[in-house]
Amino acid sequence: MQKQASTQKQNSLNAIARLSPTLPPKDFFERAGALASKSRLPLVQRAVQRAFAAFKQLPDDYFHEKGVETYTFHATFPHYTELPSATEQDERAILQSIRASPAVSVYYHVPFCESKCLYCSFSSKARGRNAREEYSLYFETVWRERRLWDAAIDLSEKTVTSVYFGGGTPTVLPVRVLREVLKKGKDVNLAQGAGVTCEASPGTLSREKTRLLGRETTRISLGVQSFDDELLAFMNRDHNADGAERAIRLAMANSPHVNVDLIYGFPTQSFQQWIATLERICEISPQSITVYRYWRKHGSAWFKEQFDFAHEMLARLMYFTALEALERAGYSLGPLHWFLKGTSNNEYTSRWGEGVPNIGFGVAGYGSSRNFVFRKTSRASEYAEAIAKRLIPFQHALVFNEAMQQASELIGQLRAFHKTTLAQVSNAAILATIREWVGQSLAEKRGDKLFLTEGGKALFDWMEKELLKRFQCE
Ligand SMILES: C[S@@+](CC[C@H](N)C(=O)[O-])C[C@H]1O[C@@H](n2cnc3c(N)ncnc32)[C@H](O)[C@@H]1O
Ligand code: SF4
Numbered sequence: 001m002q003k004q005a006s007t008q009k010q011n012s013l014n015a016i017a018r019l020s021p022t023l024p025p026k027d028f029f030e031r032a033g034a035l036a037s038k039s040r041l042p043l044v045q046r047a048v049q050r051a052f053a054a055f056k057q058l059p060d061d062y063f064h065e066k067g068v069e070t071y072t073f074h075a076t077f078p079h080y081t082e083l084p085s086a087t088e089q090d091e092r093a094i095l096q097s098i099r100a101s102p103a104v105s106v107y108y109h110v111p112f113c114e115s116k117c118l119y120c121s122f123s124s125k126a127r128g129r130n131a132r133e134e135y136s137l138y139f140e141t142v143w144r145e146r147r148l149w150d151a152a153i154d155l156s157e158k159t160v161t162s163v164y165f166g167g168g169t170p171t172v173l174p175v176r177v178l179r180e181v182l183k184k185g186k187d188v189n190l191a192q193g194a195g196v197t198c199e200a201s202p203g204t205l206s207r208e209k210t211r212l213l214g215r216e217t218t219r220i221s222l223g224v225q226s227f228d229d230e231l232l233a234f235m236n237r238d239h240n241a242d243g244a245e246r247a248i249r250l251a252m253a254n255s256p257h258v259n260v261d262l263i264y265g266f267p268t269q270s271f272q273q274w275i276a277t278l279e280r281i282c283e284i285s286p287q288s289i290t291v292y293r294y295w296r297k298h299g300s301a302w303f304k305e306q307f308d309f310a311h312e313m314l315a316r317l318m319y320f321t322a323l324e325a326l327e328r329a330g331y332s333l334g335p336l337h338w339f340l341k342g343t344s345n346n347e348y349t350s351r352w353g354e355g356v357p358n359i360g361f362g363v364a365g366y367g368s369s370r371n372f373v374f375r376k377t378s379r380a381s382e383y384a385e386a387i388a389k390r391l392i393p394f395q396h397a398l399v400f401n402e403a404m405q406q407a408s409e410l411i412g413q414l415r416a417f418h419k420t421t422l423a424q425v426s427n428a429a430i431l432a433t434i435r436e437w438v439g440q441s442l443a444e445k446r447g448d449k450l451f452l453t454e455g456g457k458a459l460f461d462w463m464e465k466e467l468l469k470r471f472q473c474e
Contacts, residue, residue, distance in 0.1 A: 005040075012039035013271040021067075021311035024060035026052065028313045043275065043328075047320035054455035055316075057441040066312040066462060068265065068296040073337075073461055082468075086374060086397035093399045095152045097371045098357045103159045105351050108142065108185050109362030110167035111380070114203045114238040117225075119266070121299035123364035123378045124168035135177050138380075141387050142362050143184060148392055149359060160188040161350040162195045169223075171200040175208050182216040197221055197259075202247035203238025214254030221259040221290075222248060227280040228273045231266060241280070248284050258286040259338075264318040265294035267307030274318050275325075282329035288340040289331065291322045293461070319458055335416045336460055353416030355409065370408050372399045403427040410450075411464055414443075418452045429470045437463060 012035045019031055029052040036044040055062075098104060111124045112131065128134060149155050163186055173181060186196060197219040200209075205222070213220050226232055227241040239247065251258040260281060264274050281289055293315055296303060310318065323333065331339035335348035350356040357369035364378035374397040377383050386393035400408060406427050413420035422445070425431060434450060437443040442456035442463060452460060 009039045009041055010272055012036060012041060013044070013275070016044070016317070017271050017310070017314055019314075021063065021313060023313075025055040025058050025062060025313060026060075029055065029317070032317060043324055044271075044317075044321060047317060047324045050324065050454065051317055051320040051458075054320075054441075054453065054458060057439070058455070059440070062440075063312045063316075068294060068309045070465075071293060071295050071312075071461065072465065073292065073295055083373060083375065083396035083398050086394035090372070090374070090397040090399050091392070091394050094367070094372045094374055094394075094397060097369060097399075098153045098359065098367075101158070101357050101369070103161050103191070103350070103356050104153075104155070105162040105164070105356050105358045106160055106185075106188060107164045107166060107358060107360040107365065108170075108181070109360060109365045110165060110170040110173065110181070111138070111363050112167065112172050113169045114172050114201060115236055116301070118234075118236050118301040119263075119294065119297070121297035121303070122168060127172050132174065132177070135173060137384070138362075139177075139181060139184075141384050145361055145387050145392065148387070148390060149361070152392070155359075156189065158189060159191045160194060161191050161356050163188065163190070163197070165198040165217075166221075167199055169201045169204055170198050171204040171209055171213070175206070175212060178209060179212055179216075182212070186216065195219060199223070200247075200251070201238055202244040205247045205250060207250060210250050210254045213251070217255065219257040219259060219287075220251045220255045221261065222251060222286075223261045224248070224281075225261065225263045226266070226269065226273065227277045228269070231269055231273060234268060235266070245280070245284060248286055252284075252286060257288065259288040259290060260284075260286050261290045261292065262322075263292045263294050264322065265310040265315040267294075267302065267305070267309055269294075269310070271314070271318065271321075275321060278322055278325040282325060285329065285341075287342075288334075288338060289326060290338045291319065291326075292337060293319070316458055323458075333418075333457060336457065349416050351416075352412040355412055370400070370405055370412070372397065374398075403429065406430055407467055411467070414450070414452055414456075414460065418457060420450050422448050422450050430467065433463075433467045433470050436466075 015035050016032045019028055029048050033045060033048040033052065036048055112127045113124045114127065116126045165185060170178065196217040198213050198217045199221045201223050224244045225235065225237065227244065229240045232240055248258060248260060262277060262281065326339045330341050334340045335352060351358050355370035358367055360366045363380050363383040364376060366375040374394050377393040377395045383393055406425050407430055409424060410420050410430065434443065437456065438445060441453055442459060444451050444453055456463065
């Protein structure tokens with residue numbers, strides 16, 4: 001009897017996944033709701049109800065051009081792949097703008113991993129055999145780069161609001177190297193209560209490294225992606241599901257804040273697998289969970305593959321299922337995609353919300369503020385050669401005009417706080433976009449504030465893209 005009910009549930013989830021992506025959103029969610037209620041799937045039923053209510057004002061063709069092919073997550077605005085080449089004038093303007101700011105946040109890029117995941121296009125490679133030598137050469141260059149910045153912008157005079165060690169996988173470094181990198185990386189004028197985060201993968205996290213991170217950082221951010229062994233092997237992850245759980249629990253025993261990254265909408269990932277992953281993470285209950293939509297990235301091994309992908313409406317339903325499951329487990333949505341238990345001192349409120357300039361050190365490091373975005377070369381040899389010549393190898397950059405500054409402020413505040421003050425917006429293209437968002441119930445005005453609705457929070461990556469397209473860096 002129990003087996004029959006479970007098969008029926010699975011069949012319903014498969015039937016939902018097979019619903020046509022060309023259906024208008026209202027019809028898609030209505031049919032998904034009927035399938036979920038027939039098989040008594042209360043979590044999915046509630047997720048569908050929320051999605052239906054959130055999207056009911058959207059035009060029928062809203063999702064037609066949207067999918068993994070066109071999706072980009074804008075950690076900076078605009079995304080670096082959309083930036084022009086950097087000019088000397090850009091470089092001068094960027095350095096001058098940072099020099100004028102009393103505070104900065106800093107990021108250190110560690111371009112090494114245990115193994116290369118097939119979906120990933122971050123600037124990183126699987127560690128080689130002579131890795132120790134490579135690490136020491138790389139970090140000598142990074143510290144040299146930091147001295148160049150110090151000379152250019154008086155870094156040592158600035159308050160540093162957050163420090164982030166990311167990559168790649170910083171915890172692939174042997175414990176002695178990691179200790180030195182963390183110590184040197186933090187050797188800046190840290191603001192009181194500043195967050196210090198280090199990214200990690202489960203396959204690289206030993207007891208000793210975890211203790212070190214517990215002492216030297218305020219947050220460990222662990223990539224896990226899924227708790228499905230088959231899917232993890234398919235991605236070429238450096239761990240299985242049980243290994244991931246052990247690593248999270250070890251991290252939780254040593255650090256005040258453990259974040260876990262998960263991804264939905266992976267090729268071959270079923271709706272059922274996503275729900276099982278959500279159930280397992282809720283049981284483990286780390287301090288925060290970041291849920292990413294799978295992004296088919298240029299430069300990843302999977303980019304060339306012809307997979308069947310979850311279409312956008314199904315991906316939105318996976319998002320709403322996460323929202324419902326995580327809220328039931330005591331989390332609430334913080335800065336976009338990030339679910340937290342309680343509050344957290346984090347770099348997003350200062351970087352996105354308040355526009356504190358962020359400087360990325362290392363190969364492929366990027367930087368952003370209210371006035372600019374830049375990205376340095378992603379070629380290791382080019383990076384090292386430039387630094388040896390005492391040059392910061394800016395590759396792409398955009399210094400914003402007035403309209404882009406307004407857009408960047410609006411987006412940063414909506415991202416960080418889900419609301420913004422409208423007083424500073426005067427650009428006609430931005431105002432027209434806001435009117436459209438309000439008409440589609442993705443945002444609402446209350447006095448002179450603009451708030452994201454539940455639909456807006458679910459679709460914000462798309463809203464950003466539309467806004468950017470509207471006036472393409474005019
Ligand atoms: C630098 S990694 C985190 C730490 C570590 N390298 C790891 O993967 O375990 C940053 C996160 O970006 C996300 N990510 C990477 N590639 C992605 C993709 N193609 N689509 C969506 N999210 C992706 C993953 O969730 C990953 O954990
Ligand atoms: S997802 Fe993380 S571990 Fe995997 S290749 Fe990318 S940076 Fe490395």
